[in-house]
Amino acid sequence: xxxxxxxxxxxxxxxxxxxxxxxxxxxxxxxxxxxxxxxxxxxxxxxxxxxxxxxxxxxxxxxxxxxxxxxxxxxxxxxxxxxxxxxxxxxxxxxxxxxxxxxxxxxxxxxxxxxxxxxxxxxxxxxxxxxxxxxxxxxxxxxxxxxxxxxxxxxxxxxxxxxxxxxxxxxxxxxxxxxxxxxxxxxxxxxxxxxxxxxxxxxxxxxxxxxxxxxxxxxxxxxxxxxxxxxxxxxxxxxxxxxxxxxxxxxxxxxxxxxxxxxxxxxxxxxxxxxxxxxxxxxxxxxxx
Numbered sequence: 001x002x003x004x005x006x007x008x009x010x011x012x013x014x015x016x017x018x019x020x021x022x023x024x025x026x027x028x029x030x031x032x033x034x035x036x037x038x039x040x041x042x043x044x045x046x047x048x049x050x051x052x053x054x055x056x057x058x059x060x061x062x063x064x065x066x067x068x069x070x071x072x073x074x075x076x077x078x079x080x081x082x083x084x085x086x087x088x089x090x091x092x093x094x095x096x097x098x099x100x101x102x103x104x105x106x107x108x109x110x111x112x113x114x115x116x117x118x119x120x121x122x123x124x125x126x127x128x129x130x131x132x133x134x135x136x137x138x139x140x141x142x143x144x145x146x147x148x149x150x151x152x153x154x155x156x157x158x159x160x161x162x163x164x165x166x167x168x169x170x171x172x173x174x175x176x177x178x179x180x181x182x183x184x185x186x187x188x189x190x191x192x193x194x195x196x197x198x199x200x201x202x203x204x205x206x207x208x209x210x211x212x213x214x215x216x217x218x219x220x221x222x223x224x225x226x227x228x229x230x231x232x233x234x235x236x237x238x239x240x241x242x243x244x245x246x247x248x249x250x251x252x253x254x255x256x257x258x259x260x261x262x263x264x265x266x267x268x269x270x271x272x273x274x275x276x277x278x279x280x281x282x283x284x285x286x287x288x289x
Contacts, residue, residue, distance in 0.1 A: 005034075008189045009171065028127075028161050030159070047129045061100050078099060130149075186214045
């Protein structure tokens, strides 16, 4: 079983659209949307949910006020102002640190599981899919990404799939690290803008730190040919393969509006270029082409 994660140093580079296109080309894959903070691959793949699982992130305090002696120590020691003077918990402010439980002299405060998100097992027209949604303002997104990846591995094993195709989050933070750790290859989607070039260098540094082979796709390369050349030169100087250069084409947006991948929507040059890039990646992963 091989794992490919598609990531980007910044949002808006076209990462999810390219992942959806790969999903439509892969013949024996499980799809995993690990962008749990802003999941949107489902908008194109339209998964039919088969199983729903609650996700518990950080703990939250629970106060049994029947036995509270109103000493107010929990209120005084809470640095997040999550317990008011009447010893009511303000759930949105609780960070799950556990100080209140530790300091309570009559032990009426316990730390309990907090519903932080939902994980799904689904079916799409391209095969099984693992995905999730983190609730607004919740933390532990990296932990939820790990849940999604574990679910995807279980699906791949039970359904005898030879590839897990992961749509990773943008940036270089904890959920990104959770999305790429231990995978066989990462495809970094960038675009020829100054901010994207800067963020490309940062995410390549993360991949290098974790010793994960990285390849690059320059999306919308025609919007600034000079910057595209800078990216190519940077990759050449650092021995990083550029496996695809995709021209700007509003067909990609039209495909999204129609809830389709670009491969399904159009047989234009852009689709052929993505198909060619996919064949190259399959060769790198040593999958059956």
